[in-house]
Amino acid sequence: MFMKILQVDFDYQGPMGTDMSEALKDLALSINKEPGLIWKIWTESASEQLGGGIYLFEDEKSAQNYLAMHSERLKNMGVKEVRGIIFDINLPLTEINSGPVI
Known part of the structure; x- marks a missing residue:
């Protein structure tokens, strides 16, 4: 698995x-149509x-493409700075804590 947060x-x-x-x-409904998106927590x-x-x-x-598009959308809405970080997932530890990615 190569999923990203x-x-x-x-x-x-x-x-x-x-x-x-x-x-x-x-906006929430439109986000469901983004390529590669599995879920979002607001x-x-x-x-x-x-x-x-x-x-x-x-x-x-998919995460990089979404971040670029979403950052541009937010800036067009007047947001000056968007902070976005893409993380790898440590699946063995996430599984221990019942993370919703497995």
């Missing part, structure tokens, strides 16, 4: 919680004014 975060002053769920539902921190997500992709190329 993509972690993204950025400064975000938009709606949070239920309001975010309603405002970004169409992240938010009202206290730190951050938005982002944790993504599981089939491979590094």
Whole structure:
């Protein structure tokens, strides 16, 4: 398996919680169509004014392509800096802790 985790975060002053769920539902549905995406966990921190997500992709190329496209989309929405890191997955340890990638 060559799956990759993509972690993204950025400064975000938009709606949070239920309001975010309603405002970004169409975006969430469109993300399901991204090549190589297995799943996404949406992240938010009202206290730190951050938005982002944790993504599981089939491979590094899919994660890189998504990060480039998503960074551009966010910058077009006024986000100044997008922090994105692609991680390898340590499957033996993830399996011990019941990580949802196996």
